[in-house]
Amino acid sequence: MSSNPASENPNSIFCAADIVLDSAYQGIDAKGWQALFAQARKANLQQFIADLFAGKHLNTSEDRPALHSALRNLDQKPVLVDGKDVMPAVANVWQRIEALCNKWEGVTDVIHIGIGGSDFGPRLAIEALAHVPGIETRGMRMHFLANIDTAELGRILQRALPHSTRIIIVSKSFTTVETTKNAKAVVRWLKDSGLTSSQINNALFAVTAAVPAAKAFGVKEENIYPFWDWVGGRYSVWSAVGLPIALQYGFESFKAFLAGAQAIDQHYQSAPLEENLPVIMALALLYQQEQHDIKSFAVIPYADALDGFPKWLQQLDMESNGKRVDRNGMPVKFSCPVVFGSSGSNAQHSFFQLLHQGTEVIPIDFIAIREPMSHLPEAKEHHRILLSNCLAQAQALANGKKTANPNNTYPGKRPSNLLILPKLNAFYLGALLALYENRATTLGALWNINSFDQPGVELGKVLAKPIEAALKDSVSVAADANIDAITARRINLFNS
Structure with a gap:
């Protein structure tokens, strides 16, 4: 990165669905970009993109497609999974949501019970869209219950009114321990509040790929909204998992959310690699890995409404691409860096010291919105200050500052992107999420990683079962095949 990074690549501004990407501060010159695009072609990236949308079984470990894009295919062009068009089933769910x-x-009150991909997407959307000036809303209290810690459950049940509360249980398998335990606790609360069995049945809704399991739990069939095994949890907000969005802000807002995502999908499929936003963002991060061996990546939305976006992105990126072996079982040189972030300008008063003067180079995506997020008299002035901080931080990180005092010297050459949204609404929120989804799958293709499975989360779940049994019995335990010596000692600390 030179003293004037933007001069290295004047063609650094790109656009899709009215979202602008400026990659000038990546410090990649024209020759570097040419090499990156050649690398993408060598990885058969364009064929990967075509196969992704065509329903090929790119989730090789589970022998499934990864067709979350079909969930926002509002044109209803046929999408085949093993020769069968899935769009009629998807459209049927849209009709049921609207009804x-x-x-x-x-x-x-609505209590949405789910964890991981069943929680992050709808939670982010509900919180972000609540900040949209003038948005129409039903004014319900939307409660998101994910943690098995009863502190979260307790806070929700203190506020909710049982006789006018609806419960949405979201679990692809309907066996997720945190979700099923929390759902049973909420049902018990309804019973203790005097609701009849019939009233409870009418209050329960489910979103799942395991319809029989939901029925066995007590959810009426007409209250069960399916999604499919070709939808990964972290890619599922576009399905009935996003039901709270439609219920709170109206079905037209939910459609706009899908339309924004579809617009990015269409761009991703049709734009040349050199103009393709998800591809450019993925290649920029790959470049920083290869040049600086970066281990972490920050995303800083200069919008309080998007404060939950980094948490959503953490799951998307690190669960998708946090792998040590490639599709062939061979060790990989690079995979997903650690993702972190929070809203600006709060983040400047938290961890920006490390970004500017730490020993590690950490690429950053700055996200800014052109329009203020309120109609307050101070809105324009405050928004101007917010945007000036966003632009100034990117400039300072890129160019740095040399002084005689090492403590006051900024090394610079810290790469960043700038993404600009025209405004924040359902359409542009959907577009933003789809942009990062497609960036994640692009990185997976470049690293030759399966971005659609998550075997690493399973081992801890298996080991938790005998540990939970030992804690339940409250007796002294010894190490065995399932519990090692250190964990046995820790169990005994809790049981003593």
Whole structure:
């Protein structure tokens, strides 16, 4: 990166779905970009993109497609999974969501129970869209219950009104321990609050790929909204998992959310690699890995409404691409860096010291919104200050500052992107999420990693079962095949 990084690549501004990407501060010159695009072609990236949208079984370990894009295929062009068009089933769910929105009356509270991909997406959308000036809303209290820690459950049950509460249980398998335990606790609360069995049945809804399991739990069939095994949890907000978006902000807002994502999908499929936003963002991060061996990546949305975005991205990136072996079982040189971040300008008063003067080079995506997020008299002035901080931080990180005092010297050459959204609404929120989804799958293709499975999360779940049994019995335990000596000692600390 030179003293004037932007001069190295004047063609650094790109656009898709009215979202602008400026990659000038990546410090990649024209020759470097040419090499990166050649690398992408060598990895058959364009064929990978075509196969992804065509329903090929790119999730090789589970022998499934990864077709979350079909969930936002509003044109309903046929999408085949093993020769069968899935769009009629997807469209049927849209119709059922719209019908539910039209008859969803008298509800004061919604408790959405799910964890991981069943939680992050809808939680982010509900919180982000709540900041949109003038957005139409039903004004319900949307509660998101994910943690098995009863502190979260307790806070929700203190506020919710049981006779006008609806419960949405979201679990692909309907066996997730945190979700099923929390759901049973909420059902017990409804019973203790005097609701009849019939009233409880009417209050329960489910979103799952395991319809029989939901029915066995007690959810009426007409209250079960399916999604499919070709939808990964972290890619599922576009399905009925996003039901809270439609219920709170209306079905048209949910459609706009899908339309924004579809617009990015269409760009991703059709744009040349040299103009393709997800591809450019992926290649920029790959370049920083190869040049600086970067281990972490920060995303800083200069919008309080998007404060939850880094948490959503953490799951998307690190669960998708946090792998040590490639599709062939061979060790990889690079995979997903650690993802972190929070909203600017709060982040400047937290960890920006490390970004500017730490020993590690950490690439950053700055996200800015052109329009203020309120109609307050101070909105324009405050927004101008917010944007000036965003632009100034990127400039300072890139160019640095040399002084005679090492403590006041900024090394610079810290790469960043700038993404600019025209405004924040359902459409552009959907576009932003789809942009990063497609960036994640692009990185997976470049690293030859399967971005659609997550075997690493399973071992701890298996080991938790005998440990939970030992804690339940409250007796002294010894190490065995399932519990090692250190864990046995720790169990005994809790049981003593």
